[in-house]
Amino acid sequence: MKFFIDTANLEQIKEAQDLGVLDGVTTNPSLMAKEGIKGQENILNHYVTICNLVDGDVSAEVIATDFKGIIEEGEKLASLHKQIVVKVPMIKEGIKAIKYFSSKGIKTNCTLVFSPGQALLAAKAGATYVSPFLGRLDDASTDGLELIEKIRIIYDNYGYQTQILAASIRHTMHIVKCAEIGADVATCPLSAITGLLKHPLTDIGLATFLADYKKVNG
Numbered sequence: 001m002k003f004f005i006d007t008a009n010l011e012q013i014k015e016a017q018d019l020g021v022l023d024g025v026t027t028n029p030s031l032m033a034k035e036g037i038k039g040q041e042n043i044l045n046h047y048v049t050i051c052n053l054v055d056g057d058v059s060a061e062v063i064a065t066d067f068k069g070i071i072e073e074g075e076k077l078a079s080l081h082k083q084i085v086v087k088v089p090m091i092k093e094g095i096k097a098i099k100y101f102s103s104k105g106i107k108t109n110c111t112l113v114f115s116p117g118q119a120l121l122a123a124k125a126g127a128t129y130v131s132p133f134l135g136r137l138d139d140a141s142t143d144g145l146e147l148i149e150k151i152r153i154i155y156d157n158y159g160y161q162t163q164i165l166a167a168s169i170r171h172t173m174h175i176v177k178c179a180e181i182g183a184d185v186a187t188c189p190l191s192a193i194t195g196l197l198k199h200p201l202t203d204i205g206l207a208t209f210l211a212d213y214k215k216v217n218g
């Protein structure tokens with residue numbers, strides 16, 4: 001399973017990259033705003049900076065919601081850097097745009113997906129990635145992991161190449177469960193990635209090993 005980091009924070013992206021397990025980055029307008037990145041030029045420059053920090057795909061989301069606007073914005077984003085993936089919302093105009101981008105060889109990430117039917121449409125349109133938001137479903141008392149399972153079954157039934165990019169991940173168990181289900185990618189906050197390191201028996205075991213070494217070696 002690929003690990004993406006879900007942030008526009010450069011320090012966190014660097015930290016995840018340094019860990020050696022990072023496969024890409026996802027951003028969205030809220031994450032960009034959180035970092036105080038505003039103005040068209042600064043936003044575009046920030047995407048390029050992120051691309052230069054990591055090796056893999058970097059999702060950059062369009063703001064337009066009409067077909068023509070999505071195409072114009074998406075083509076501009078895609079021309080910024082070869083690692084850019086155009087993130088398009090799951091709306092009618094978005095599906096049309098994904099189909100267009102797919103025919104032009106531009107990678108896409110269909111975002112704001114909350115149902116198996118939406119994921120099926122994204123795959124039929126030729127999306128590179130589909131982003132089901134599992135944490136937001138959990139927040140609304142609906143099983144987000146069940147959605148990932150259903151999408152996996154549908155895509156496997158027909159051999160769709162669209163990659164399931166589990167998004168809105170809140171914690172380490174989401175990552176582990178997504179790996180069990182067979183999600184292709186998990187995009188996570190840094191805390192969820194580093195949370196995978198933790199186990200008290202590891203800490204206790206290491207302390208004992210070091211103490212025993214010291215007893216003998218001084």
Ligand code: G3P
Nearest residue numbers: 006027028136167168169
């Ligand atoms: O980037 C999309 C998604 O991961 C958002 O997550 O935490 O805002 O629900 P969250």
